[in-house]
Amino acid sequence: MANGQNGPRHSRRGRPLGRLRRRLLVYRSIEFLPSRVPGGTHPDEECLLLVHIRKVVGQVRYRLCDHCEQGVITDVTLEERFRSTGLGTRALSHLRSRHPGVKWRSTLNLRATRDLLRRMSIPATGATGSCPHTGEPRLRRQKP
DSSP: OTTOOSSOTTOOOSHHHHHHHHHHHHHHHEEEEEEEOTTOSSTTOEEEEEEETTEEEEEEEEEEETTTTEEEEEEEEEOGGGTTTTHHHHHHHHHHHHSTTOEEEEOOOOHHHHHHHHHTTOOBOOSSOOOTTTSSOOOOOOOO
16 A cells, blocks of 8 residues: 555544444443442442443442432542543433432542533532531432
C-alpha cells in the first residue's frame, strides 16, 4: 500500500469503533445491584454496584436521609475502559429512579465526577455531606 496502512484505506482503527462497542456493551450487559458498604466510612452508607459478567466494574456510594428526603453521593468509581461510555450517567439515572422524590447532592470535587454531576444537575456540597437540619445523615429504609 502506498500510504503505509495495513488495513483498508478508509477504515478508522481504534477509538471511534471501540467507543461505540463499549457504549453498546454498557447498555446491554451491565447490571445494577444495590448493596450495603461493609466497614465503610459511615455506617449508613449504601452502594450501587455496576456489574459486568460477575465482575464489579464500578460503584456509586451514597447516603439517604428520611427526614429531609435528600441523598448525598459520596463516591463514583468506574473502570478506565468504561469511562466516556455513558455508564456514569446511566448509573446516576438508575439511582434517581430507585429513589424517586429524593433531592440529590454530592461531596465529590474531582474533575471527571464534577463534569458528570453537572450534566446530571446534581449540585456539589461541602465535604461532610450532612443533612442541613440534623448535621448527621440517616439511612432511609428500603421498602420490600
